[in-house]
Amino acid sequence: MKPDTAHILNNADQQHDDKWLSINNINKNFGNYAALQDINLHIKKGEFLCLLGPSGCGKTTLLRIIAGLETQETGGIVMAGREIGHLAPARRNYGIVFQSYALFPNLTVSDNVGYALKSGRAEKAARVSELLDMVSLTGTEQRYPAQLSGGQQQRVALARALATSPSLLLLDEPLSALDAKVREKVRQELRHLQRKLGVTTIMVTHDQDEAMEIADTIAVMNQGRIEQVGTPEQIYREPGSRFVAGFVGRANWLSAEINADKQLSLAGRIITAVLPESHTNLTGQTTATLFCRPEDVRIEEHWQADSSSLMAEVEHVEFHSGQRRAVLSLCANRTIRILADVGPNDAGYASLEAGRRVPLTLPEHAIRLFPRITS
Secondary structure (H helix, E strand, O other), X not given: OOHHHHHHHHHHHHHHHHOOEEEEEEEEEEOOXXXXXXXXXXXXXXXXXXXXXXXXXXXXXXXXXXXXXXXXXXXXXXXOOEEOOOOOHHHOOEEEEOOOOOOOOOOOHHHHHOOOOOOOHHXXXXXXXXXXXXXXXXXXXXXXHHHOOHHHHHHHHHHHHHOOOOOEEEEEOOOOOOOHHHHHHHHHHHHHHHHHHOOEEEEEEOOHHHHHHHOOEEEEEEOOEEEEEEOHHHHHHOOOOHHHHHHOOOOEEEEEEEOOOOOEEEOOEEEOOEOOOOOOOOOOOOEEEEEEOHHHOEEOOOOXXXXXXXXXXXXXXEEEOOEEEEEEEEOOEEEEEEEEEEOOOOOOHHHOOOOOEEEEEOOHHHOEEEOOOOO
16 A cells, blocks of 8 residues: 555544544424534544533433434434434444433342343353453342442443443443542542543533543533533633633632723733633723633732732631632722632742732733623
């Protein structure tokens, strides 16, 4: 094969892998309610994608449409080059784990895991044993679901979903029934197993910490639409909309003025900020909302007259996860309050005491501008 031909074929394979699962122009209505609107999403082979959003945003409806458990009004789904959008669920080659696990209470662990296997008795037993070892449940074969902890039941449901070696794994809030400590442990195990198997996975969750820890890619949903798709860091650091910025992580929202020269002013001081792609024109805008993360607020040790620092009074301090979390009000405008998370190795950490005045800086790269103030 000629090198140029090989290069072309390799590029074609790469493009195919990058769009291994394509969700195209999906719309879904329940009566007059638009549950999903113009959903387009491309998922790579082997990728772990989280659908993240509040209750009622459409994420579970989208998962059920991918599974064939709901029917879309318009649009299609292509998996590995095959249109599956109108196939019966049994022909879509996926495994699914529901929020309730949906285990058969009258069947043993072994029978639950091997339920969908059509092979002979010996082959089925070997496969079940392999799966239970994979999810660290060897020795529970003859127990019933009621005899297992929540975390163990979740692993049984996962083993059952993987029994037929599906191309796609769908997870609908699979960890929500677990307590916090067990949940953290199981999600780490789930991520490790997904990487080991390389199975393309879509998980629905409303838990932002869960999505941030476990996903390769996050699709943030709101009111039936996809607001933003990106890596966890992109979603956190470069939110594309006010909704994403507010839903993911803690945030400062600061009212600023826009002068005639299109300069931003916060409490009388000119500052600069990143303008999201969705807002490229400030014409006619006189006010704006600035966004920054608490950990990006810098508390300076000393005031410098020629700096871009703002003087603030420390109103309240609490110790949180190894940091001092402080609420400060700007001296030039006490209605503007700023939340700051400051670590023990950061400058100004020792200065964060209630009643003290400290200089603070908002780094340009960490501030984003949202021109229209919305509720």
